[in-house]
Amino acid sequence: MEARALVERWQRGRASVGPDGRVVLSAARGLGLVSKVRRAYDWIAERVLQVPYEDLEFGPPQVLGRGRLKVQVHQGGGWCSFLLLPLLTLLTRQRLLIVGGPGRGKTSVATLMALLAGISPEEVRRSIQRGHPQLTVADLLGAPLPSELIKAQDTREVRVAWRRWISLPVKVVDEYNRIPTKTQSALLSLMAEGYAELFEQVQHAGPSSWFLTANDDLGGGTFEVIEALRDRIDMVVRCPPYNGRLLEALVEKASRAHGGEPNVPRDLVLTPEELERASEEVLALAVPPEVTDALGFFAGQLDFCARAAERVEFMNKDTLHLSGRRLAQVCNEDCPLDKQEHLCTQSENGVSARAYQSLLRYAKALAWFRRKASVGVEEVRALLPWALHDKLRPNPQSAFFQKPEHHVYLTDRVAWIHQLFDRALTQRAFYAPTRAPVLKLTLKVEKALDAADDNTLRARLTELEAQLSRLLEQGELSAPLHDDVLALRRLHARCRRRLEARQSEDS
Amino acid sequence: MTVIPFPTLYENALQVGAQQHARFAREHYLACAKDPGEALYAAIGDASLVGGYLALVAEAVGLEYLRGPEDGAASLLGWGLLRAAPTLLPRAPAARRTHLLAMLWNLGEAVLREPAWINSYATAMVHAVDDLEKLPEHLVATLDPVLRPRPVSRWQGPFTVEVLDPRALVEDFLPGPMHLAAPTVVCVHDRRREGSQMGVLVPAEGGRRLVGPVPCLGTAHREPAVPTVSVDARGLQVEGRSVALPFLAAPHQSLAALGGFVVASAVDSQRLWVVNAP
Numbered sequence: 143m144e145a146r147a148l149v150e151r152w153q154r155g156r157a158s159v160g161p162d163g164r165v166v167l168s169a170a171r172g173l174g175l176v177s178k179v180r181r182a183y184d185w186i187a188e189r190v191l192q193v194p195y196e197d198l199e200f201g202p203p204q205v206l207g208r209g210r211l212k213v214q215v216h217q218g219g220g221w222c223s224f225l226l227l228p229l230l231t232l233l234t235r236q237r238l239l240i241v242g243g244p245g246r247g248k249t250s251v252a253t254l255m256a257l258l259a260g261i262s263p264e265e266v267r268r269s270i271q272r273g274h275p276q277l278t279v280a281d282l283l284g285a286p287l288p289s290e291l292i293k294a295q296d297t298r299e300v301r302v303a304w305r306r307w308i309s310l311p312v313k314v315v316d317e318y319n320r321i322p323t324k325t326q327s328a329l330l331s332l333m334a335e336g337y338a339e340l341f342e343q344v345q346h347a348g349p350s351s352w353f354l355t356a357n358d359d360l361g362g363g364t365f366e367v368i369e370a371l372r373d374r375i376d377m378v379v380r381c382p383p384y385n386g387r388l389l390e391a392l393v394e395k396a397s398r399a400h401g402g403e404p405n406v407p408r409d410l411v412l413t414p415e416e417l418e419r420a421s422e423e424v425l426a427l428a429v430p431p432e433v434t435d436a437l438g439f440f441a442g443q444l445d446f447c448a449r450a451a452e453r454v455e456f457m458n459k460d461t462l463h464l465s466g467r468r469l470a471q472v473c474n475e476d477c478p479l480d481k482q483e484h485l486c487t488q489s490e491n492g493v494s495a496r497a498y499q500s501l502l503r504y505a506k507a508l509a510w511f512r513r514k515a516s517v518g519v520e521e522v523r524a525l526l527p528w529a530l531h532d533k534l535r536p537n538p539q540s541a542f543f544q545k546p547e548h549h550v551y552l553t554d555r556v557a558w559i560h561q562l563f564d565r566a567l568t569q570r571a572f573y574a575p576t577r578a579p580v581l582k583l584t585l586k587v588e589k590a591l592d593a594a595d596d597n598t599l600r601a602r603l604t605e606l607e608a609q610l611s612r613l614l615e616q617g618e619l620s621a622p623l624h625d626d627v628l629a630l631r632r633l634h635a636r637c638r639r640r641l642e643a644r645q646s647e648d649s
Numbered sequence: 650m651t652v653i654p655f656p657t658l659y660e661n662a663l664q665v666g667a668q669q670h671a672r673f674a675r676e677h678y679l680a681c682a683k684d685p686g687e688a689l690y691a692a693i694g695d696a697s698l699v700g701g702y703l704a705l706v707a708e709a710v711g712l713e714y715l716r717g718p719e720d721g722a723a724s725l726l727g728w729g730l731l732r733a734a735p736t737l738l739p740r741a742p743a744a745r746r747t748h749l750l751a752m753l754w755n756l757g758e759a760v761l762r763e764p765a766w767i768n769s770y771a772t773a774m775v776h777a778v779d780d781l782e783k784l785p786e787h788l789v790a791t792l793d794p795v796l797r798p799r800p801v802s803r804w805q806g807p808f809t810v811e812v813l814d815p816r817a818l819v820e821d822f823l824p825g826p827m828h829l830a831a832p833t834v835v836c837v838h839d840r841r842r843e844g845s846q847m848g849v850l851v852p853a854e855g856g857r858r859l860v861g862p863v864p865c866l867g868t869a870h871r872e873p874a875v876p877t878v879s880v881d882a883r884g885l886q887v888e889g890r891s892v893a894l895p896f897l898a899a900p901h902q903s904l905a906a907l908g909g910f911v912v913a914s915a916v917d918s919q920r921l922w923v924v925n926a927p
Contacts (some may be wrong), residue, residue, distance in 0.1 A: 145793035149785050154756025157705070165701035167754070185671040364687075407671040606812060611840045 154463040171579050175420050176513055179229060182258055182410045186225050191247055194382050196220030198524045205470045223525050227379040228255050228331040230507040233420045237352035242381025249316050257406040269307035273320035275364050279328045283338045298339045304345045308338055311350050320364040330371045350483050352423055377499035378531035383572040427506040428516040436519050440566040443485040445492030446621035454627055463588035470539035478618050481541035488542050490535040501529040527565050573622045580626045583609050587633050599641050653696040655687055662703035670711025680717040682706040685735040692739035697745055703755050704732055726757025727770045737781045749781045766830035766866035773860035794852035795833050802909025804876055804888040804926050811857050813921045816859050817846050824921055826913035827904045830866035836914050851910045857923050878905045880913045885924050894922045
């Protein structure tokens with residue numbers, strides 16, 4: 143380094159003298175995106191909402207205390223789901239439901255997300271959709287211009303004055319369970335399909351993050367929430383309860399002139415380009431096969447019901463529900479599976495693929511936030527309770543829940559789902575030796591399917607049949623076994639189809 | 650013309666800082682801006698310049714460059730804003746003050762992005778400056794010898810030995826672990842007190858000197874294939890040669906650099922021995 147050149151370079155900084163003779167400072171070099179989002183979290187947690195706990199924890203746990211007075215502390219740091227999930231929703235453009243009692247900060251946190259996305263405080267205030275029993279589709283989406291209604295010869299000629307909130311990148315719907323059913327349907331189209339339609343005209347919502355709030359975590363407001371709308375919600379998060387530290391934030395809020403949310407510091411505001419880039423970076427993160435396999439194993443356990451059907455393909459809870467029955471009617475002593483071991487007994491239902499897709503998106507965002515190169519099982523575990531919170535229902539009649547130490551799982555849904563996932567991981571490890579030959583054969587057959595000649599295909603069919611027989615000889619058909627049986631049957635059918643197709647082409 | 654009271658200028662800059670930075674701490678701004686700002690305003694009475702000065706302090710607080718008056722000795726930027734601006738700006742011609750204020754910011758912020766030892770060294774050496782116009786030239790003059798690389802030594806001598814005494818800078822400093830911060834800069838940690846360090850500068854032209862106390866000067870600089878040296882009661886042993894080290898009876902630590910110097914310490918002494926073999 144040459145000293146003179148160095149000092150000359152130093153002098154060409156961002157401070158200069160403006161035309162009016164004042165010192166002028168240009169913008170500082172921006173933080174990295176992850177740092178910026180982490181800083182936003184810290185700012186909200188420390189200066190705005192004063193969260194009382196960090197429930198998304200990582201790293202090896204250390205158990206302090208004994209018996210019921212046990213607390214785990216983790217080495218890898220932690221964050222509060224009530225703040226982190228909204229931020230991850232902003233990054234992934236997903237749909238989050240915030241539930242909790244009145245005055246616990248549901249709307250505040252949703253508003254802060256809109257402010258972080260660069261929407262002005264006035265616009266945020268105007269754009270919040272407040273659910274009430276008289277909310278009409280026109281209130282929600284917009285209305286035709288009255289003058290056009292008279293002049294128009296055709297509905298397509300009627301111009302609609304769309305509500306501005308529809309096209310904002312952050313959408314806040316307060317107390318969505320107080321919206322009448324018909325208006326909920328209009329909201330569903332907007333949330334699910336990304337557009338609204340009135341008078342044969344379409345208004346697109348654009349890439350957006352949704353924040354919905356509800357006072358009751360079962361969705362029971364003034365109106366029952368339609369199932370399809372509930373299913374479109376990707377995550378649910380709970381407000382923290384009242385705590386002493388919250389008072390400090392309330393005092394600070396009371397001392398602000400307008401009483402609303404504080405101004406978000408400019409160095410935290412994410413530009414549309416930054417949000418786009420963050421979203422791309424999040425989506426680009428890899429989900430290793432180890433993680434998808436663990437999640438798949440877990441999902442299979444929840445869906446399975448050996449008593450639902452005779453054919454293995456239909457041994458799932460959907461079959462049961464389609465026949466109008468509930469799990470408790472078949473999950474009894476007639477089913478030989480141990481109710482303390484097998485997870486299928488614990489949940490009334492399985493969960494849709496959409497829920498797992500959403501979970502993986504959030505897991506990617508969490509891994510990105512934690513500066514990891516790929517998603518790990520721990521991100522999936524941390525988020526699973528919030529992804530399945532409103533989607534997975536327990537089967538309270540299960541013998542599992544009759545044990546006194548398991549009663550708590552009927553009220554503590556987060557602990558229940560964590561327990562389910564942890565047991566699934568243990569079982570997966572236990573079944574690994576049984577699954578290994580199945581996985582090996584699966585890979586071998588899939589590789590052979592395209593290129594193999596007829597004789598090889600026949601040989602593979604024989605191998606599949608032998609493997610299926612070996613599996614079925616191992617005892618009762620449980621969820622892990624069922625998963626492998628289905629996989630082998632599927633491959634068997636593909637091989638058979640391929641063989642038949644070749645034979646018909648030859649003839 | 651209406652005179653703007655200092656509290657108004659102070660509050661305006663505070664508002665801008667708080668709106669701009671998530672980590673802006675009012676108590677740090679108060680600690681950094683109030684006294685120097687008031688002194689500057691009292692000395693020059695220029696609301697525009699002092700408003701700009703307070704905005705720079707608010708920016709530095711928001712970016713966490715400054716936390717309190719003690720930072721005036723911790724970085725070149727701290728020195729510039731908290732010490733030099735209130736005392737040296739009033740001495741400069743009125744027409745040059747805004748330029749000099751901008752220069753103080755630019756130099757200070759740029760140095761923060763350089764290796765840690767440069768900031769510590771520049772801050773330790775800058776107190777001699779009494780005219781801000783001469784600051785860039787002063788920095789060139791002080792940095793040039795330590796930035797100029799030393800040719801790789803063949804350790805053939807002639808060897809010269811110099812004894813440095815940290816007591817002149819820190820009364821009870823006891824040399825402990827040491828590491829290279831740059832080709833000509835050694836960071837020596839206090840054996841007994843964590844967080845207390847000295848810098849030993851060994852430029853090619855001679856003129857070894859100590860700077861400190863300083864924060865750790867950083868361990869970014871690594872040198873491969875440094876000759877093995879040992880220090881015993883006879884002195885320094887390097888490449889088959891022996892160099893006597895006066896007064897060093899019980900060796901403690903030593904460090905050799907490719908540029909041909911060794912820094913050594915003793916178990917029972919506060920001194921540092923610098924052997925030079927260009």
